[in-house]
Each structure stands twice: as C-alpha cells, then as structure tokens.
Amino acid sequence: xxxxxxxxxxxxxxxxxxxxxxxxxxxxxxxxxxxxxxxxxxxxxxxxxxxxxxxxxxxxxxxxxxxxxxxxxxxxxxxxxxxxxxxxxxxxxxxxxxxxxxxxxxxxxxxxxxxxxxxxxxxxxxxxxxxxxxxxxxxxxxxxxxxxxxxxxxxxxxxxxxxxxxxxxxxxxxxxxxxxxxxxxxxxxxxxxxxxxxxxxxxxxxxxxxxxxxxxxxxxxxxxxxxxxxxxxxxxxxxxxxxxxxxxxxxxxxxxxxxxxxxxxxxxxxxxxxxxxxxxxxxxxxxxxxxxxxxxxxxxxxxxxxxxxxxxxxxxxxxxxxxxxxxxxxxxxxxxxxxxxxxxxxxxxxxxxxxxxxxxxxxxxxxxxxxxxxxxxxxxxxxxxxxxxxxxxxxxxxxxxxxxxxxxxxxxxxxxxxxxxxxxxxxxxxxxxxxxxxxxxxxxxxxxxxxxxxxx
Amino acid sequence: xxxxxxxxxxxxxxxxxxxxxxxxxxxxxxxxxxxxxxxxxxxxxxxxxxxxxxxxxxxxxxxxxxxxxxxxxxxxxxxxxxxxxxxxxxxxxxxxxxxxxxxxxxxxxxxxxxxxxxxxxxxxxxxxxxxxxxxxxxxxxxxxxxxxxxxxxxxxxxxxxxxxxxxxxxxxxxxxxxxxxxxxxxxxxxxxxxxxxxxxxxxxxxxxxxxxxxxxxxxxxxxxxxxxxxxxxxxxxxxxxxxxxxxxxxx
Numbered sequence: 014x015x016x017x018x019x020x021x022x023x024x025x026x027x028x029x030x031x032x033x034x035x036x037x038x039x040x041x042x043x044x045x046x047x048x049x050x051x052x053x054x055x056x057x058x059x060x061x062x063x064x065x066x067x068x069x070x071x072x073x074x075x076x077x078x079x080x081x082x083x084x085x086x087x088x089x090x091x092x093x094x095x096x097x098x099x100x101x102x103x104x105x106x107x108x109x110x111x112x113x114x115x116x117x118x119x120x121x122x123x124x125x126x127x128x129x130x131x132x133x134x135x136x137x138x139x140x141x142x143x144x145x146x147x148x149x150x151x152x153x154x155x156x157x158x159x160x161x162x163x164x165x166x167x168x169x170x171x172x173x174x175x176x177x178x179x180x181x182x183x184x185x186x187x188x189x190x191x192x193x194x195x196x197x198x199x200x201x202x203x204x205x206x207x208x209x210x211x212x213x214x215x216x217x218x219x220x221x222x223x224x225x226x227x228x229x230x231x232x233x234x235x236x237x238x239x240x241x242x243x244x245x246x247x248x249x250x251x252x253x254x255x256x257x258x259x260x261x262x263x264x265x266x267x268x269x270x271x272x273x274x275x276x277x278x279x280x281x282x283x284x285x286x287x288x289x290x291x292x293x294x295x296x297x298x299x300x301x302x303x304x305x306x307x308x309x310x311x312x313x314x315x316x317x318x319x320x321x322x323x324x325x326x327x328x329x330x331x332x333x334x335x336x337x338x339x340x341x342x343x344x345x346x347x348x349x350x351x352x353x354x355x356x357x358x359x360x361x362x363x364x365x366x367x368x369x370x371x372x373x374x375x376x377x378x379x380x381x382x383x384x385x386x387x388x389x390x391x392x393x394x395x396x397x398x399x400x401x402x403x404x405x406x407x408x409x410x411x412x413x414x415x416x417x418x419x420x421x422x423x424x425x426x427x428x429x430x431x432x433x434x435x436x437x438x439x440x441x442x443x444x445x446x447x448x449x450x451x452x453x454x455x456x457x458x459x460x461x462x463x464x465x466x467x468x469x
Numbered sequence: 470x471x472x473x474x475x476x477x478x479x480x481x482x483x484x485x486x487x488x489x490x491x492x493x494x495x496x497x498x499x500x501x502x503x504x505x506x507x508x509x510x511x512x513x514x515x516x517x518x519x520x521x522x523x524x525x526x527x528x529x530x531x532x533x534x535x536x537x538x539x540x541x542x543x544x545x546x547x548x549x550x551x552x553x554x555x556x557x558x559x560x561x562x563x564x565x566x567x568x569x570x571x572x573x574x575x576x577x578x579x580x581x582x583x584x585x586x587x588x589x590x591x592x593x594x595x596x597x598x599x600x601x602x603x604x605x606x607x608x609x610x611x612x613x614x615x616x617x618x619x620x621x622x623x624x625x626x627x628x629x630x631x632x633x634x635x636x637x638x639x640x641x642x643x644x645x646x647x648x649x650x651x652x653x654x655x656x657x658x659x660x661x662x663x664x665x666x667x668x669x670x671x672x673x674x675x676x677x678x679x680x681x682x683x684x685x686x687x688x689x690x691x692x693x694x695x696x697x698x699x700x701x702x703x704x705x706x707x708x709x710x711x712x713x714x715x716x717x718x719x720x
Contacts, residue, residue, distance in 0.1 A: 099681040104697075107690055111697055111712045142572050271600050271627075274655030285627075292630055393718050400539050400571045403623045403634060405603070416606050416621060420510060420536050423718045427691075431604035431623070439658045468681055 063087050069453075071100050077176065077457060078464035080438070089450045094442045098435075101468040109428040113394030114140050115355065117425060119212040121415075124430055125466030126209060127172050130165040130201075131408040132430070132466075133214040134158060138295060139404040139415040140216035143397045146348050154218040154346040155296045156337045160231070161204065161213055162296075163327040163334070167238065168197040169409035170320040170327075173461035174245055177317060180458050181258055186245045193241050200234045203227065206359065206366045218347030221359045223338060231335050238328055246321040259314035263444040263456035266311045273440040276433050277411025278323070279460060282308045282315035289407035301330050313459035320461075353395055356387040394423045410434055410461060432466035507540040510610045517716045542570040549631060550575045556597055560590040576634040581646050584637055588652045591624060599624040599633065602649065605659035607667035609692045617641040618669050622649070622656075639669065648674035666691035 070081040079100035085093040105124060109117045121136040122129035141147050175190025198208040203224055205213035213220050224230075249255045265275060267283040280287055288305040290298040306322035308315030347354050357372035376384040399421040405414040411433030418427040437460040444460075445453040513536060516529035545551050550570060557564060557577070564587045567578040579587055591599045601624070608619040616638035624633050637646050648671035649656055660671040661680040668689035671677055679686060688695055699711025709715075 099679075099683070102681040104690065107697060108712075111717075145572065272654050274601050274603060274653075287627060399537065401576070401608075401621070401634075402572050402574060403604070403632065405632075412603060412625075414604055414623065416604060416623065418608055420538075421534075422513075422536075427606070427608045429604070429606035431606075435658060435662075436655060439655070 064092060071097070077462050080462065080464055080467070082441070082453070084450070084453070086450065091445050091448055091450060091453055094445045094453065096438050096441050098438060098464070099468050101464045103469070105469050106428050106430065109425050111424065113423055114216055114397055114425065115394055117428060118215045119210070121430070122210050122212055123465065124469050125408070125410070125432060125434065125463045127463050128165055128169040128409045129210055130161045130214060131406065131413055133212060134162055135404055135406045135408070135413050135415045137214050137216045138406065139402055139417045140397065141348075142402045142404055143400060143417055143419050144216070144353070145398070146217070146350070146353070149348045149350070150218060151345045151347070151349070152297070153338070153341040153344040154348070156334055156341060157219045157223065157346055158214055158296050159298070159301070159330065160334045160338065161201070161211075161219070163330045164197050164200060164234070166409050167242070167324045167327050168194045168201075170324050171197075171242075173409070174317055174320050176461070177455075177458040178245075178249060180454050181255065183249070183255070186248050189241065189244050189248075193238060196234060196237055200230055203230050215355060217350070217353045217355065220355070222346055228335065228339060231331070235328060235331055235335070242321075242324050242328070246318070250318060250321075256314065258451070258455055259312065259317060259459070260310070261312050262448070262452045263313040263459045264311050265440060265444055269440070269443060273443065274436040275411070275440050276436070277408070278316045278319040279437060279440075280411065281305065281319050283311045284309040289405060289412060293405070295406055301333050303329050313455045316459045351386070352390075356390050396421060396423055405431070408433060410437065410463075410466070430466075430469055432469065434460070434462035434464075434467040438462050438467055507538040508613055509535055509537050511536040511612050516718060539569050539571050541567045546570050546575060549629070553597060553631070553633060556594065557587065557591070560594060561587045574632070574634060576636055578636045578638065581637045581639055584635070585647045585649065585652070587635075588649045592652055597626070598628040599626045599631075600628065601625045602653040602656050602659075605656050605663050607663040607669055607691065609667060611693045613638070615640045618644055618667055620646050620663055620669055644669050645672050646670070647672050650674050665689070668692065
C-alpha cells in the first residue's frame, strides 16, 4: 500500500471509524493497516492512555469454538472481560417444536456435540417423565444408557483436559487425549452406528442392543483406557510449568459458585461433593460403586485433576455395567409398550444401517397391521400428556437440565435446555478480571465450554 | 359467557365451601384460587387442518379437541411440598394464583408483584434455602389472553436437596416481570436469553441486551407467532414446503 492511499486512522483527531453515521466520536479507534505501527504507538504515547480494548475471538483457537471475549487490557492485565456468545446459535429449541418427540433426540444431541449422549439422555428422561413411564424402562435399557453415558463422559473429559494442555503449548497430552477419544468413538460407532450425533438414547429406551461382539469390544476398551488414560495426569500434574500456569488461576470459591450457578467439576473443585448421580440418582446410578472426586483448591488445577479422577471413576462404573450387561443379555431394552416402542431393530447390512431383514419381512409380507403401525409410529409419533417437567442429570460439565412443556400433542410445545457451559461462561469475568491475559486462557480451558451447548 | 356464570350448578369461584379444611394452617393463604380444570390454551379440529372444507380428507375432519393445561392442585400436596408451601405462605402471604403438582414436581404460579419478595425468602429462609436458580425459560401461550408470556424459574436447594418451579405470567401488551438478578445473580444470562427469545422485559436487570441473536435483530424468535423460516424445496417437479408450513397432525 503506497504512502498516499494508506488510511490515516490512528492520528488523533480522526473520526471514530466504529461510530454510526452522525454519531459523535466517543473514543480513539486505532486500525492497523500495515507499516503504521510507529504511528499508532506515537499517537498512543501522546494520549498516555494505557487501557486498550481487545477482541479475543470469535475465531481465536483458545476460546474453544466461536466465543468472543471483549477485553480491556492494561498492559497484560485484564481490567474487564465481557463474553459475547451466540455465534453458534442454531435454533434447536425452536426447531424441536416442529418435530415429533422422538426426533427431538436427534436435535438435542447436536447441542453440546462433545457430550451428545448426555443431551439425548436428559431429553429422553424428560419425555419419559412426561409420559409417566420412567419406572417402566427395563434394566437392560438403563444399563445400555449408562454404558453410553459413561463412555461419552470419558470422551468429553479427554477433550477437555487435552485442549487444556494444548493451550499451554503441550501437544503430547492432547495427542494422548485424541488417541483415547478415538478409541471411545470407535466403540460408540460399534454400539450406535455413529461416532457423534448418535441419537442412540431415545424416549422409551435406546436405539439398538449391544452388538454380538459388544462385550469383547468393551473389555478391550476398558483394558486400554486403564493403561492409557493415567498417562495424562502422569505427564502433567507434577510438572512445575503446568502447576505454575494452573494453580491459583481461575479462582472461584464455593460462594462464587453458588452465586453464579456453577456446577460440575468447578463446584467440586471447591470441596463440595455435589454430583447428581449420587444426590439425585437416575437410571439406577445408586446401584453402582463409584466415588465423587473433590479438590479444595478452587482453581484450574483442581478442575483438571477432578476431570482426570472422574475418568477413572467412569471406568469403574463401566466395569460394573459390563458384568450387568452379561447378566441381562437377551432381555428387552425398551419400554414394552407397542404404541411407544420405536419399530424395528437397526442392523448393519450390505447397503449400510437400516431396519433388520426380519422386520422388513414382517411388515412387507406378513402383517398389514404391522405396516400401518410402523408407518404411524414413524410419521405421526406418539402423544404425550399435557404438562411440564424439568429433569436434570450430571453431564460432564455439570447440571444438564431439560425443561419440556407438552400440550398433549405429537410435538413438544416448548423445549428448553439448561447447559452448564452457559452458566460457566457467565462466570468468566469474575475468574479473570485483575488477572493476566495468559491466565484468562487457562480459565476458559478450565471451564471447558462447548459453544454448541452454550449457544444451542 | 354470562349464562355460564349464572349457572346454579356451577359454584362461584369464591365459594368458601370449596376451601377444604387443612392441617396446614398457612396453605389457605397460598391459594387465592379454587380448584379449576386448568386454562384452555387452544382448540384443534380435524387431523390435518381446521375441520371440514380445509382439504383434510383423512376422515377425521370432525375431530374436536380442547387443549387444556393441568388443573389446580389442592392441599395437602404430599411430602415436603406442604412444608415448603406452608413456609412460603407464612412469609409471603397470597403469593400464588395457582399451585400445580404433577409428576412429583410442584409449580407455584406466582403473582408478578410478589416475585421479588418471594425469591428473597426462598433463598434466605433456613427452612427453604433455595440457593440457586438453575434455569429461566419462557413459554408463549398466545391464547391465554392477559397471561400470554410465562417465565419459568427452576430453583434448587442444595441444603435440602429439593427442586421447585416458579412460573410468572405477564400479558404480551405489558411484558414486564421484575428481575430476580438482585437475589439470584446467576440468572443474568438466563433472563437475557428469555428477553432475547420471548421479549419479556425483566425490570431491574443490570444489562438486558440480546445474547444469542444479533444485537440488531428484530422480533422474538421463540414466540409462537414467529415463523421457523426455511424455503420450499423442489425435487423433480414436486415441492416440499418448509417444516412449519407442512401439514401436521393436529391431535
């Protein structure tokens, strides 16, 4: 750009380039257009104004997706932090109002896409509560749900701790995290047919039974995870650089957690052992032996450690679920109600996933009524009694809640998701104001927000 | 309308005979209302469309359904619901217009002028101690004239391990509800979202701006009169309309 055509932004007295037409200039805006740093620094020196406003994001790699942080910086000290969210808003709640109750599962799983199975679970539990069939779900259905939930929790935590390390510049733990997550996704694919966006847990049960080699795959998965997951805490927790970056960073004590509705690892890092799997059990979690890891440091280090410990506890649950699944082999895994049960069993054939041949034979060649029922259940769905419920489960991030309103029809009248990340992003200013810019990155990593869940 | 009101078989709303004697002394103060069948939020005709002549050839054109919400619950509500309702009524008399108990959950339909006073005691009273408001969401009932917009609060007590629901209604012409931010700071984002999606103005909120939609967006997307959007898709000469314009089951 030649000297003549170069814009003269940065020179005192210029108009405010960010102001609306006709609006008086309220502040000095600097626009770096190349080769003008000296000019900007000179004019800044004349103003003797040390506070600068920085837009971190919405495409910054360390903001865990499209989140924008409006920062006021004095040197490297964060004076003010205002999160801007909504870049990934996809209107899932509005869309759900135009689909059947079963289809809601496929939408809900796309909110927090890293922990999609938890979204499906809380949605399905809410629909079942509306239907009043919560206690009718057979034990095998509950066990398959817990199997899917706990593998998914480990996958989500692996992403969380891996990304946390990557933002420190430590790439190896992220590689370990991705490698182990890949193993889980492969198992999930064998179980549900898909790696992500599974729609495996649906109102009334789960989509399909464990595959024939499911127990063997699960055994191999548990064996590998028991060996490999401890690598991450072994690499990181005693590392002095890691401690220096994470300890006493992103401080949020119990009072602040209560004030800002923080849950999950953030709340448990204050020493409060609140885990909905223990305090308000669902899906028979009370029958499993596992501990609730707590830390008392209230900081990013404690949250990291809790995530590592929780993965080991999830493996403990998986080992117990494995034995239960062997015991309940062949039992029904969906609510035994022909008006509610999704028709047909999915199998993988030569041309991909689809209804089993037995089912196709039955509806196409043997029973006209079965064909009608199949058609009505898929296109029309089922009615749900009018009323409203709120169901909460312990997601990887914290309390995952769904508020459903039914008007007695085939589709939700109103469906709302309470995602823990939404509240945790709200807690960022109190964790970061007054701290260094580098600590802010660690604070964001320690709450592990997934913007798909925050923005929905 | 007037005929219905004069019907001798239908007791007047204020009939004292309907107020059941209760062991819980304060419950009478909770309930300004008497049992009812629940408000009607809509009527549906036919299977595909509104009745005869709508192009609905399903054979179910004559189907007529009244869509009704749950009716008022009468005390005793059962379990700790009574203790909580009792204590709430003792501290803030006449705070609710309706109480619903359904699927082991209790909902208090709170009068909006009592809301702030009520949440303060809900948080601070040792017998109640609902420390956290987990979620605020809106619901739009276009046919409930004078109470179209509802804000729904889900409270959690860590101390007692309990959950309750508060519901506050306001007319769409006067969409004001006091903000509970002074008591529950965590609802800041939730109230902004409810404003963004439903256009409920939370008075006293520290910065009620759009949060999920762009700042210059016009309209409130989650209201029932706001279209879903989408375009018709043509495939080999046939046209599939967008999801909110497709025919759908009315039942």
